[in-house]
Amino acid sequence: MPSMIDASCPKCGRRFGWCGELRDKPPCPRCGHRDDPAELAAAQAKMDRLKELAVSNPTADLCREQRVQSGLSLRQAAKILGVDPRRLSDVEHGREPLWDELAKAMAEAYGAVDSPSERPVSGTGGEG
Numbered sequence: 001m002p003s004m005i006d007a008s009c010p011k012c013g014r015r016f017g018w019c020g021e022l023r024d025k026p027p028c029p030r031c032g033h034r035d036d037p038a039e040l041a042a043a044q045a046k047m048d049r050l051k052e053l054a055v056s057n058p059t060a061d062l063c064r065e066q067r068v069q070s071g072l073s074l075r076q077a078a079k080i081l082g083v084d085p086r087r088l089s090d091v092e093h094g095r096e097p098l099w100d101e102l103a104k105a106m107a108e109a110y111g112a113v114d115s116p117s118e119r120p121v122s123g124t125g126g127e128g
């Protein structure tokens with residue numbers, strides 16, 4: 001069963017959802033903006049990994065791997081996820097089963113953090 005995906009338009013900020021895979025992302029209903037297919041494919045690959053987090057029993061290793069890839073420390077991640085760091089550590093070591101809510105929070109928290117080096121530079125170039 002295909003899942004519902006939510007996204008917001010990078011151009012006008014309009015939020016919209018669709019059914020299916022990330023790469024099936026339709027053009028923005030407001031401004032018609034389409035994402036670069038190559039970018040969508042890359043995001044799809046990432047999402048496929050993250051989706052494993054959202055299923056009922058992802059491996060503890062995966063939880064840790066995704067967190068590390070997001071550049072978050074255990075404490076930072078625990079704060080974002082709203083859990084006790086010790087509890088998160090237990091989950092990552094397989095001492096405690098991952099629960100649904102936490103899995104979803106993880107997918108969001110880890111998916112939302114892009115490493116700056118991988119990010120395609122778009123449009124406005126500022127030195128910061």
Ligand SMILES: [Zn+2]
Pocket residue numbers: 009010011012013014028029030031032033
């Ligand atoms: Zn738009």
